[in-house]
Amino acid sequence: MQSSVFRKVERDFNVKRQHAQSDARNFKKNVYDENPALEEIETKINMVALKSAKSRIFSDDLSRQVEQEKLEVKLEKLNREYNEKLKQIGLTREDFEPKYDCPKCNDTGFVDNKMCSCFNQEMINESFKQSNLSKIKEENFETFDFGYYSSTNNKDKYGIDKSPLENIDGIRKIAFKFSHSLDDPAQKNLLFTGSTGLGKTFLANCIAAEAIKQGKAVIYQTAPILLDKMVDYKFKFNKTESEREEYDKIFDVDLLIIDDLGTESMNSAKFSELFNILNTRLLKNKKILISTNLTPQEIKREYEERIFSRFVGDFLICRFVGEDIRLLKKKLSK
Numbered sequence: 001m002q003s004s005v006f007r008k009v010e011r012d013f014n015v016k017r018q019h020a021q022s023d024a025r026n027f028k029k030n031v032y033d034e035n036p037a038l039e040e041i042e043t044k045i046n047m048v049a050l051k052s053a054k055s056r057i058f059s060d061d062l063s064r065q066v067e068q069e070k071l072e073v074k075l076e077k078l079n080r081e082y083n084e085k086l087k088q089i090g091l092t093r094e095d096f097e098p099k100y101d102c103p104k105c106n107d108t109g110f111v112d113n114k115m116c117s118c119f120n121q122e123m124i125n126e127s128f129k130q131s132n133l134s135k136i137k138e139e140n141f142e143t144f145d146f147g148y149y150s151s152t153n154n155k156d157k158y159g160i161d162k163s164p165l166e167n168i169d170g171i172r173k174i175a176f177k178f179s180h181s182l183d184d185p186a187q188k189n190l191l192f193t194g195s196t197g198l199g200k201t202f203l204a205n206c207i208a209a210e211a212i213k214q215g216k217a218v219i220y221q222t223a224p225i226l227l228d229k230m231v232d233y234k235f236k237f238n239k240t241e242s243e244r245e246e247y248d249k250i251f252d253v254d255l256l257i258i259d260d261l262g263t264e265s266m267n268s269a270k271f272s273e274l275f276n277i278l279n280t281r282l283l284k285n286k287k288i289l290i291s292t293n294l295t296p297q298e299i300k301r302e303y304e305e306r307i308f309s310r311f312v313g314d315f316l317i318c319r320f321v322g323e324d325i326r327l328l329k330k331k332l333s334k
């Protein structure tokens, strides 16, 4: 176990859980300050509930049973009154519950004494410093916006017979299916290719978010950082247990996302690490998503044949076309 990473994540989870709880308490207090009648009803509810519980313990004779029934009727009436008052201000009891990130473990990190997938993912994030994966709160299938893609066909400009909108619609469907088929041996890996600002990283984040939601473990890393890390590890003399685990995870996680392939400066050590990743993961049927500005022809030119041949055989190539969304956004904000 990566004890230092584990302890760090454990601490973060405690803090996160306490925040959720104190937020919930503060929210309730504010609502009560503005609606004192609610607090009064709750006090009554608590008193009657306590009486009722006591009376249940000692309900040996008939008169007690009658008393008990009366209390229960009263309790029901108070609860209805409370819910009604809440409804008038647009709330339900659920709004007073803490808002945990993970509904499976309520941010405890454990379910039935087993580590929750959210905790495992957080340990991966922590050891890989995956800053990009924190974006999945904003970049996911729910926030995906088709509005940036033109519905106009222009074969001369885009080089395909479809509009960018039709094209991205198809790719989005492939991406969604992929995120739900990580264990399926018949599912191919994905290669996103296309020029800058067309939404490749965005869609990669959508897939990561969807996979994590299903309890899958995901590593996201850009090619230059990933390959540097791997080569450093290879040449390191004294490897710690946690370094070894981190390295092994690259081959083991359910989904490995390598972003910006082609921006790294290659050398033979990096070629062999890249080949090692592709080969090992393909053999183990572990899915890979690669995103690049290079065209398949450029990949063929810049990488070795044994690497290129794997892209052709085992990857579904998704070609992004359209306008640079970064520029579109800039224009829109002016």
Ligand SMILES: Nc1ncnc2c1ncn2[C@@H]1O[C@H](COP(=O)(O)OP(=O)(O)OP(=O)(O)O)[C@@H](O)[C@H]1O
Pocket (backbone or CB within 6 Å): 139, 143, 144, 145, 146, 148, 194, 195, 196, 197, 198, 199, 200, 201, 202, 203, 260, 292, 293, 325, 326
């Ligand atoms: N479908 C989408 N809906 C909303 N915003 C999007 C969408 N796709 C991309 N964006 C936004 O557009 C910008 C560029 O997208 P992104 O970073 O994914 O492009 P890219 O293809 O990865 O570019 P590069 O090749 O330079 O890495 C980002 O700010 C991103 O949030």
Ligand SMILES: [Mg+2]
Pocket (backbone or CB within 6 Å): 200, 201, 202, 259, 260, 291
């Ligand atoms: Mg990108």
Ligand SMILES: [Zn+2]
Pocket (backbone or CB within 6 Å): 102, 103, 104, 105, 106, 107, 108, 109, 110, 116, 117, 118, 119
């Ligand atoms: Zn959890």
